[in-house]
Amino acid sequence: MKNTADITVLGAGSYGTALAISLASNGHRTLLWGHDPEHIENLKRDRANEAFLPGITLPDLLVPEADLATALAASNNVLVVVPSHVFGLVLEQAKPLLREDSRIVWATKGLEPETGRLLQEVAREVLGDKYPLAVLSGPTFAKELAAGMPTAISVAGTDESFTQDLVELLHSSNRLRVYANDDFTGLQLGGAVKNVIAISAGMSDGIGFGANARTALITRGLVELTRLGEAIGAQASTFMGMAGLGDLVLTCTDNQSRNRRFGLALGKGQGVEEAQVEIGQVVEGYRNTKEVYTLAKRLGVEMPITEQVYKVLYQGGTPHEAAKSLLAREKKSETEDSE
Ligand SMILES: NC(=O)C1=CN([C@@H]2O[C@H](COP(=O)(O)OP(=O)(O)OC[C@H]3O[C@@H](n4cnc5c(N)ncnc54)[C@H](OP(=O)(O)O)[C@@H]3O)[C@@H](O)[C@H]2O)C=CC1
Numbered sequence: 002m003k004n005t006a007d008i009t010v011l012g013a014g015s016y017g018t019a020l021a022i023s024l025a026s027n028g029h030r031t032l033l034w035g036h037d038p039e040h041i042e043n044l045k046r047d048r049a050n051e052a053f054l055p056g057i058t059l060p061d062l063l064v065p066e067a068d069l070a071t072a073l074a075a076s077n078n079v080l081v082v083v084p085s086h087v088f089g090l091v092l093e094q095a096k097p098l099l100r101e102d103s104r105i106v107w108a109t110k111g112l113e114p115e116t117g118r119l120l121q122e123v124a125r126e127v128l129g130d131k132y133p134l135a136v137l138s139g140p141t142f143a144k145e146l147a148a149g150m151p152t153a154i155s156v157a158g159t160d161e162s163f164t165q166d167l168v169e170l171l172h173s174s175n176r177l178r179v180y181a182n183d184d185f186t187g188l189q190l191g192g193a194v195k196n197v198i199a200i201s202a203g204m205s206d207g208i209g210f211g212a213n214a215r216t217a218l219i220t221r222g223l224v225e226l227t228r229l230g231e232a233i234g235a236q237a238s239t240f241m242g243m244a245g246l247g248d249l250v251l252t253c254t255d256n257q258s259r260n261r262r263f264g265l266a267l268g269k270g271q272g273v274e275e276a277q278v279e280i281g282q283v284v285e286g287y288r289n290t291k292e293v294y295t296l297a298k299r300l301g302v303e304m305p306i307t308e309q310v311y312k313v314l315y316q317g318g319t320p321h322e323a324a325k326s327l328l329a330r331e332k333k334s335e336t337e338d339s340e
């Protein structure tokens with residue numbers, strides 16, 4: 002009995018811990034696994050994740066666990082919240098330890114490094130077709146979620162009953178609204194592309210441009226996301242929701258976003274590496290820019306903002322040059338869907 006749980010969360014960084022806090026606050030026994038035993042010992046001792054969410058007390062129903070086998074045996078519901086570059090690796094580690102009835106959901110935002118594949122393809126390749134899959138996506142800063150501030154998020158997946166069970170587990174009538182969505186592809190893509198656009202908005206603000214430029218980047222970023230989404234079979238309407246417009250507005254406008262802060266630092270003249278080190282947590286957009294750019298090129302989708310961010314991150318371009326190039330583009334109609 003002691004080792005059973007309603008859900009197991011893999012990844013004890015800021016967002017994994019915030020989601021585990023939220024689930025446990027809803028009355029669900031939640032195991033939180035992290036790969037660093039010392040970090041897990043600290044969570045147990047402090048009843049807080051001082052490294053990532055200082056000052057927030059862990060609810061009693063949140064149980065830190067260092068042993069992956071114990072964590073995965075405890076529940077059939079497995080929520081993966083690790084950075085995208087280790088997503089496949091963590092699933093490989095989990096695979097031999099999963100239960101027959103396991104169901105896998107992730108809150109990781111990104112595409113697979115190098116290939117630019119959606120994480121659902123990575124999950125299928127590693128785990129096969131046996132397990133129901135789902136994704137959580139939307140505008141949710143870990144710190145606010147963990148503090149119980151009002152938040153809304155979307156969930157979609159391969160299996161209607163899993164999606165509904167996730168809504169039941171996560172939804173809280175006084176803190177967290179969880180919207181079921183049927184666009185599994187769109188929710189995953191939105192979470193990856195917003196990272197890139199948040200970097201662009203940060204760069205713009207870092208240079209010293211104002212609200213007009215930031216808002217133009219959000220709006221045209223949404224157009225880029227929608228174009229790419231439609232090219233891979235997502236629904237355009239998804240991007241008017243939490244995982245599109247919602248997450249773009251959040252991360253392009255608030256300095257809690259690490260991607261935005263990364264862009265801000267670049268806009269102020271800092272180097273790529275130095276800026277990442279200073280942030281000290283995962284900046285998904287650094288890698289995601291390459292994957293989104295490559296995917297767009299492969300599909301022939303026009304994404305000028307993404308292209309400019311790519312040039313700054315990987316080809317020695319500067320934020321000023323990026324801004325100049327975007328402004329100097331040919332005049333066009335706002336509703337043209339390419340060029
Ligand atoms: N923070 C947020 O507000 C939100 C984050 N997300 C997404 O959630 C995902 C995780 O981000 P977040 O929690 O913020 O990142 P953090 O940088 O806060 O934490 C990442 C965690 O992953 C751990 N980790 C790294 N490598 C491995 C591995 N091989 N196996 C297991 N754990 C590993 C890290 O451990 P260590 O410290 O030991 O390296 C750390 O605990 C990202 O895709 C992000 O985009 C989505 C919505 C909101």
Ligand SMILES: O=C(CO)COP(=O)(O)O
Nearest residue numbers: 139140141142258259260
């Ligand atoms: O995804 C997020 C909020 O929805 C977190 O954004 P950052 O990764 O930019 O901090």
